[in-house]
Amino acid sequence: MSQIxxxxxxxxxxxxxxxxxxxxxxxLIVAVYPLGQVVYTSFTNRVFAGVxxxxxxxxxxxxxxxxxxxKELPEDKYSFEVLPRxxxxxxxxxxxxxxxxxxxxxxxxxxxIKSIWNTIIFTFFAVFFETLFGFIIAxxxxxxxxxxxxxxxxxxxxxxxxxxxxxxxxxWILFPSRIGFLNMFLSKFGIGxxxxxxxxxxxxxLPSLIMVDxxxxxxxxxxxxxxxxxxxxxxLYEAARVDGAGKIKQFFSITFPLLxxxxxxxxxxxxxxxxxxxxxxQVLVGQQKYSMASYNYYQLIGNRAMGxxxxxxxxxxxxxxxxxxxxxxxxGVENE
Amino acid sequence: MIKNLDNIIQNILFIxxxxxxxxxxxxxxxxxxxxxxxxxxxxxxxxxTIIPRNTNDNSIDFSFKNYINIFKNDQFIRGMLNSxxxxxxxxxxxxxxxxxxxxxxxxxxxxxxxxxLYTILAMTMFPQVTVLSGLYAVINTLNIDAIPSMILSYxxxxxxxxxxVMTSFFRELPKxxxxxxxxxxxxxxxxxxxxxxxxxxxxxxxxxxLAFIQAWNEYLFALxxxxxxxxxxxxxxxxxxxxxxxxxxIPYGEIMAAAVVVTIPIVLLVFVFQxxxxxxxxxxxxxx
Numbered sequence: 241m242s243q244i245x246x247x248x249x250x251x252x253x254x255x256x257x258x259x260x261x262x263x264x265x266x267x268l269i270v271a272v273y274p275l276g277q278v279v280y281t282s283f284t285n286r287v288f289a290g291v292x293x294x295x296x297x298x299x300x301x302x303x304x305x306x307x308x309x310x311k312e313l314p315e316d317k318y319s320f321e322v323l324p325r326x327x328x329x330x331x332x333x334x335x336x337x338x339x340x341x342x343x344x345x346x347x348x349x350x351x352x353i354k355s356i357w358n359t360i361i362f363t364f365f366a367v368f369f370e371t372l373f374g375f376i377i378a379x380x381x382x383x384x385x386x387x388x389x390x391x392x393x394x395x396x397x398x399x400x401x402x403x404x405x406x407x408x409x410x411x412w413i414l415f416p417s418r419i420g421f422l423n424m425f426l427s428k429f430g431i432g433x434x435x436x437x438x439x440x441x442x443x444x445x446l447p448s449l450i451m452v453d454x455x456x457x458x459x460x461x462x463x464x465x466x467x468x469x470x471x472x473x474x475x476l477y478e479a480a481r482v483d484g485a486g487k488i489k490q491f492f493s494i495t496f497p498l499l500x501x502x503x504x505x506x507x508x509x510x511x512x513x514x515x516x517x518x519x520x521x522q523v524l525v526g527q528q529k530y531s532m533a534s535y536n537y538y539q540l541i542g543n544r545a546m547g548x549x550x551x552x553x554x555x556x557x558x559x560x561x562x563x564x565x566x567x568x569x570x571x572g573v574e575n576e
Numbered sequence: 577m578i579k580n581l582d583n584i585i586q587n588i589l590f591i592x593x594x595x596x597x598x599x600x601x602x603x604x605x606x607x608x609x610x611x612x613x614x615x616x617x618x619x620x621x622x623x624x625t626i627i628p629r630n631t632n633d634n635s636i637d638f639s640f641k642n643y644i645n646i647f648k649n650d651q652f653i654r655g656m657l658n659s660x661x662x663x664x665x666x667x668x669x670x671x672x673x674x675x676x677x678x679x680x681x682x683x684x685x686x687x688x689x690x691x692x693l694y695t696i697l698a699m700t701m702f703p704q705v706t707v708l709s710g711l712y713a714v715i716n717t718l719n720i721d722a723i724p725s726m727i728l729s730y731x732x733x734x735x736x737x738x739x740x741v742m743t744s745f746f747r748e749l750p751k752x753x754x755x756x757x758x759x760x761x762x763x764x765x766x767x768x769x770x771x772x773x774x775x776x777x778x779x780x781x782x783x784x785x786l787a788f789i790q791a792w793n794e795y796l797f798a799l800x801x802x803x804x805x806x807x808x809x810x811x812x813x814x815x816x817x818x819x820x821x822x823x824x825x826i827p828y829g830e831i832m833a834a835a836v837v838v839t840i841p842i843v844l845l846v847f848v849f850q851x852x853x854x855x856x857x858x859x860x861x862x863x864x
Contacts, residue, residue, distance in 0.1 A: 249685060255764050256686035263677035263739060270732045271702060274710025281709065288709065377597055380590075391594070393847045394601055400842040401605065402793050404812040405835045409608045412828045417622060421607055424623040434623075455604060463854050516703045519795040523816050533705040533796070540709055541800065553706035564701040568694065 275557070282550035288540055294547075301551035304328060304348045313344040352552065355535035356559075361446055362531065363514035366453045370510060371503070373454065374461025381462070382469045399459040407523040410452045414438040445529050449520055457513075461506055468502025469495070508567040515560055532556050605839070612833035613638045619829050642833035652834055654807060655814030659838075662723060662798075662810055663791040666730040667784050673731075674738030675780065679768050681739070682746025683754060693743070699736035704796055707732070712800065722808035725801045730794060734787040741786075741856055745779035746772065782856035785849055789842060811838050 282301055286294040309330055311322045323330040323346040330346035333353060337343070347353055381391055398406070416437040418424045427434035438448040472495065480490045518533040527538060536556060540549035611619060614628045618639070621631060630637035646652045680686070681693060711732075715725045749772055757767040795812040802808045809817070815838070818831050846853060 252684050252764060253686040256680040256684035256689075259676040259680040259684075259768075260692070262673040263735060266673060266728075266731045266735060267699065269714060270711060270729055271699060271707060274707040274714055277710035277713055278707060376593075380593060380597060383590075385590070385594075391598070392850060394598055396846045396850055396853075397605055397843060398601055400789075400846045401835075401839050402812055402815075402842070404793075404795050404816045405838060406604070408815060408818075408831050409604050409835055412611060412832065413604060413607055415828075419620055419622045419624050421624055427623070455600070459601065460857075464857060467854050467857075512701050516705065518705060519812070519816075522795075522799075533703070536705050537708070537796070537800075541803070546709055550709055553709070556703055557706045560701065560703045561698075564698055567701065568697055 278550045278553050281547055282554050284547045284550075286546040286550075288544040288546040288549070290544060290546075297547065301548045302555075305352050305548070305551060305555065307348045308333070308353075309346045311344050311346065313342045315342070319344050319346070349548075351530055352535060355530035355532050358446060358529060359515060359517065359532045362450060362453070362517060363511055365446075365450045366457070366514050367507065367510050369450070369454045370458050370461045371507060373458045374465050374506070377458065377462040378465035378469055381466055395459050395462055397459070398456050399463075401456065403456065403519045404523055406456045407452060407520050410448075410455075411439065411524055414448060416440070439524055440528065442529070445525050449524060452524070453514070453517070453520060457510065461510060464502060464506040464509075465499065468499045468506075471502070472498045504570050505567075508563065508570060512560060512563050512567065515563065532559075605836075608832040608835045608839075611829060612642050612836050613640070614829055615639045615641060616827075616829060642829040643837070646830050646834050646837065649830070651806075651809065651814045651818070655809055655811040656838070658723060658808055659792055659811040662726045662730070663788050665727045666734055666791040667787045669727065670731060670734040670738045670787050671780055671784050674735055674783070675742050675773065675776065677739045678742030678746050679772065682743040683749070683768075683772070684764065696736045696739050696743075700733070700740055702732060702736070704732060708796070708800060711797070715801065722801045722805040726794075726798055726808075726810065729797045729801070730791050733794075734790055737790070738783045738787055741783045742776065742779060745776050749775055778852065779856070781849070782852045785845060785853060786856050789845075792842065 283296060283298060284294050285297045285300075307328075307330070309324060313319065313322055313335060319332040319335070322344060323332070328348050330348055331350050333345045333347045333350040335342060335344045377395065381388065381395065401409070413421045414423075415421075416423065416435060416439075418427060418434040422438065423432065423434045423436055426432050426436065436444070438444050476494050476498075477490055480494060485493065516533055517531045518537065521529065521531040521534040522537065527542070530538065532552070533556065536549055536552045539545045539552060543549075610627060617631050618625075618628055618637070621629070627636055628638050629635065677696075681689060681696075711729050715729070720728070753771060753775075754764070754767050757771050758764070762770070793812065794810070795816065798810045798813045799816070802810070802813055815831065815834055818827065818834065
């Protein structure tokens with residue numbers, strides 16, 4: 241008997257392996273092998289689509305990406321006068337004052353460090369507002385009213401717009417004169433002079449990008465939260481009402497705790513997607529401000545620095561991998 | 577009386593919030609529609625108008641010129657065609673391969689299942705930009721054109737996702753189905769394609785739609801792989817790089833018309849299949 245079950249198991253197992261072959265083969269070609277290639281290239285000075293001789297440079301790409309230096313900046317000197325120029329030129333990352341003295345932080349690739357910072361700020365605020373608005377929309381749509389079906393349909397509209405298309409629609413809304421909607425609208429209320437450059441003024445770029453992303457992805461958040469809300473049995477609310485709990489108490493003692501798992505998943509899902517943001521940055525602010533992904537793209541395609549770009553890829557990969565592990569810990573893979 | 581008044585105030589507040597939400601969600605798209613119906617000189621009116629108005633007498637004045645222009649525009653027509661080919665091929669390939677592996681992962685016993693599941697889940701979060709240069713090298717080695725390159729490389733995000741979601745659907749099919757089929761003398765593979773696969777048809781529709789939308793949306797790979805072959809550009813690339821016949825300034829009217837045209841099919845799909853799509857998303861994200 242055990243012989244037979246053993247044979248059955250072996251048959252099942254061999255079928256399982258056979259059925260996994262196409263998927264594993266494709267993923268080897270498009271993910272695993274390219275990733276290995278990228279890790280290898282990150283230790284070289286290879287040039288993208290070039291004929292130059294490639295040399296092995298060890299950790300040079302990584303050290304140059306993270307090289308930082310702090311120098312005192314006297315009043316009468318320019319930043320490039322105090323920052324080291326050899327063996328590689330350092331550029332200004334930022335300046336700060338400490339006990340009356342001005343200091344400058346220099347880096348070989350300040351744009352890289354800025355791109356990480358931009359991506360983190362972008363992710364934090366975008367996910368925060370998406371969750372907040374998503375929550376509000378989900379709660380509203382979850383209550384019974386006439387036209388709820390229409391509302392649900394409207395909800396998915398921004399989600400159905402291609403990211404690049406939404407970027408171009410917003411580019412036009414944010415046009416830096418009163419032929420653009422937002423400038424016309426704001427100047428009606430006396431805000432700004434009707435010439436606000438949302439996408440070229442450094443301080444306004446990130447808020448504008450966050451605004452665009454929030455519009456596009458709030459529906460996704462709302463739909464996931466709504467699905468979570470609908471899993472909560474109505475009897476719980478009835479019981480709470482019988483016990484005399486008010487709407488606010490019901491929210492904090494039933495809705496919120498029961499929604500936590502769906503919310504956590506939606507949060508991590510969105511965080512991971514935001515960390516990878518590319519199209520929005522590339523289309524709307526191009527080479528003025530980078531996200532991690534758009535900087536990586538610029539170094540690879542624009543600058544053809546394939547070795548350096550590969551090192552950037554590895555770093556992005558590690559950052560996202562950390563978040564992905566958190567995601568999997570939250571979800572847990574079911575055991576059979 | 578007071579209670580009644582309370583109710584009325586509550587209702588008014590609720591409707592107000594509802595209206596704000598609707599305006600917020602719909603307005604940018606409305607703005608695209610509005611702008612797409614304006615001529616170049618109407619677009620240059622300052623301050624801009626909420627509906628297309630005549631530049632002389634301010635009467636309402638629509639123009640369909642932008643729509644006529646984009647349908648005469650080669651970049652746009654090719655883009656639509658390329659996107660359709662790429663998205664449909666990607667969807668079919670990932671459904672085929674994905675349902676095979678999902679059956680193995682959801683219904684068969686084998687060694688190394690857990691690690692495979694973890695790897696697939698991890699791959700749904702793969703940052704695409706990080707493999708761009710390596711993928712470029714693979715495509716150069718295989719020496720394939722831009723369109724098959726996109727189809728192949730899109731597998732990196734559609735295949736793990738499809739496999740993951742389909743696995744959770746397969747897992748929920750009752751075990752008895754398989755057992756009774758086996759008692760009747762069916763091999764496990766026959767059980768798969770004759771009994772289980774038809775039962776997962778709704779799941780195939782859902783995951784297929786999601787794969788299609790992801791592929792329709794993709795920009796980074798398309799931008800890179802079509803850089804030397806502009807004729808293979810997909811819609812997102814075409815719209816990102818859109819320039820008019822006369823490149824005097826950015827032709828926003830035509831861009832908005834293109835935006836409206838490419839959004840409508842997806843909006844219709846999403847409207848019709850919304851419940852299914854949400855089910856797919858939650859199966860992928862929540863149930864695990």
